[in-house]
Amino acid sequence: MKLLSTFDFQGLVTGVLLCSIGILFLKGAGLVTGQTAGLALLLSYVVPLGFGPLFFILGIPFLVLALRHRGHVFAFRTVFAVLGISAGAQILPLLVNFDHLNTATAAILGGACSGVGLVAIFRHNASAGGMTILSILIEHRTGLKAGWFQLGVDGVVFTASAFVLAFDQLVYSAIGAMVTNLIIVWNFDVAQSGTGRPGYGRPANDGAFDSVQQPPQSTSSQSSS
Numbered sequence: 001m002k003l004l005s006t007f008d009f010q011g012l013v014t015g016v017l018l019c020s021i022g023i024l025f026l027k028g029a030g031l032v033t034g035q036t037a038g039l040a041l042l043l044s045y046v047v048p049l050g051f052g053p054l055f056f057i058l059g060i061p062f063l064v065l066a067l068r069h070r071g072h073v074f075a076f077r078t079v080f081a082v083l084g085i086s087a088g089a090q091i092l093p094l095l096v097n098f099d100h101l102n103t104a105t106a107a108i109l110g111g112a113c114s115g116v117g118l119v120a121i122f123r124h125n126a127s128a129g130g131m132t133i134l135s136i137l138i139e140h141r142t143g144l145k146a147g148w149f150q151l152g153v154d155g156v157v158f159t160a161s162a163f164v165l166a167f168d169q170l171v172y173s174a175i176g177a178m179v180t181n182l183i184i185v186w187n188f189d190v191a192q193s194g195t196g197r198p199g200y201g202r203p204a205n206d207g208a209f210d211s212v213q214q215p216p217q218s219t220s221s222q223s224s225s
Helices: 006-028 035-044 051-095 103-123 131-142 146-161 167-187
Strands: none
Touching (some): 006 051, 103 131, 146 167
């Protein structure tokens, strides 16, 4: 597998942009999300560091896990995605601001953008760092959907958020996280990782995932007289 093909580059950039927009919506409404991104958002409200640096710092231990269990291609693309989201979350607020942002709308749009962005990243053999790496590993090993695992982790993040956010912010944050994870559950399967979509771009019998059924080869027999 190439370290980063043109096909995978466009998929990862799309995912990074959508995740960054999702963070923009959530941050603009004072909400959090789940996973490592949620913890970084939560900490950005109480410590003098922005989301981007916090997101990258928290993800470092999981990058080691990615390199060990999924190889250098997955680890490299994950670093690409993490750096992209960290940069995007810092730059977009300088270019986009909201005069009025309805909290419920922010939760739904932020959750939807993040969910679709993560699906794009996952499908191109990468993750958004942090717990998303662990969720991919668990789905690959056990079959437990990455979205369901992430939803469980989100419960822990939101429990901690209860000490910082108001009750209505917590409720809308939970709605946004549910939208994100349901999109992942309904639109991603670990067999799609590294392909962009099922049956595309993945060689048969590559040793990492179930092989793709190849069309039968037609053979012609020649008779000799």
